[in-house]
Amino acid sequence: MSLPIVAVIGRPNVGKSTLVNRIAGGQSAIVFDQPGITRDRNYRPAFWRDREFLVVDTGGLIFDDDTEFLPQIRQQAMTAMGESQAVILVVDGQTGPTAGDAEIAQWLRQQPLPLLLAVNKCESVTQGLTQAAQFWELGLGEPYPVSAGHGSGVGDLLDALVPHLPSVVGGSAPEPIHVAIIGRPNVGKSSLLNALVGAERAIVSPISGTTRDSVDTLVERDGQSYWLIDTAGIRRKKYVDYGPEFFSINRAFKAIRRADVVLLVVDVTEGVTDQDLKLADRIIQDGRACVLVVNKWDAVTKDSHTLPQVERQLRSRLYFLDWADCIFISAKTGQRVDKILALVQAAAESHRRRVTTAVINEVLADATAWQSPPANRQGRQGRIYYGTQVQSQPPTIALFVNDPKLFKDNYRRYLDHQFREHLGFRGTPVHLLWRGKTERQAQRQAN
Structure with missing residues (x-):
């Protein structure tokens, strides 16, 4: 399934990452009051109405400065535009139109992509309309007043975005x-x-x-x-x-x-x-x-x-x-x-991976037959009644025993090795939970 891509671009510190977080839901991109925080292209899955898409955050665009990472940031933003179906230009409603906004707008008018103009930091509905109206002079169509921090106006912006995005028909592709x-x-x-x-x-x-x-x-x-x-x-x-x-x-x-x-x-x-x-x-x-x-x-x-x-x-x-x-x-x-x-x-x-209780207990039977559980100095020997997998991601196996204190680290590592060798748990940690007899009885009583 190939999702359409929407690029979010603009000058440094106009709130691009905050808007991306708002559209995608949740906090992922770093938001900090300092230019140059976002440098690479950062893709986030998003959903609005009946459309699924990827929204890509980009670094702040400055065309007349080639210091530090700015040329690479421009290249990353241009690459994001090259693979996108639509573009959202974010500007600062509190600052008003700047020479940097005008330069980006001139460049965008040469690009064959649908464009939406988001005037950010318009926290007040009445003042927001006035702030947004200033940006008609960029010649990029209707400016949408939004507050990425508060969420106001973002729904109207996305409603305008939807007609530019193709619908994606889901298939039976495996989970990413x-x-x-x-x-x-x-x-x-x-x-x-x-x-x-x-x-x-x-x-x-x-x-x-x-x-x-x-x-x-x-x-x-x-x-x-x-x-x-x-x-x-x-x-x-x-x-x-x-x-x-x-x-x-x-x-x-x-x-x-x-x-x-x-x-x-x-x-x-x-x-x-x-x-x-x-x-x-x-x-x-x-x-x-x-x-x-x-x-x-x-x-x-x-x-x-x-x-x-x-x-x-x-x-x-x-x-x-x-x-x-x-x-x-x-x-x-x-x-x-x-x-x-x-x-x-x-x-x-x-x-x-999930393994049935029957298979786990077959491995336990072979492991204990090959190497018996240890005994303490008083001659009390450890006993394993049964085991069952209680969780995956990571695989977690509960072992019900007479006394967890009887099973020292050496024997615990031995069982871990046996489970890996016979159940194929390569590349993942395996958690063993040792449950004593009293815990087992309490659990039965609770059930």
């Missing part, structure tokens, strides 16, 4: 897999996103902090859709000041929570750092499936022994992530990038 790309700054996350998409989807720069917002991209491979979420590089908390980077990192953590699978990107030239370990622990805490992506493999001098040696070193540091597949890639050259989505799909299937 949400994939978050996370890692420390400058490990190559945005380069990886561009390599997966096959286009300059995100701005790539050696300057730390280039990506500030979480950048969503929908791609399709072999009939499966993937929401790819590029995130800001996550630094140690003590180095982060309150402001854009603070919000960026919070967005990255939220991206992990809304993902099915997380691509943890590690720079092979630097190895696994303490910050990588903390990110891996965050993935496990949030119960997300994971693929370990080792980037910049092209920068390593190699022989036939290099790959297994390096993988052993990485695995020894990330031993608690031993269930995740590991792939060595170069986002710069494209080496092995085409194999990542197959690993993502396998991990997502494991993450969503």
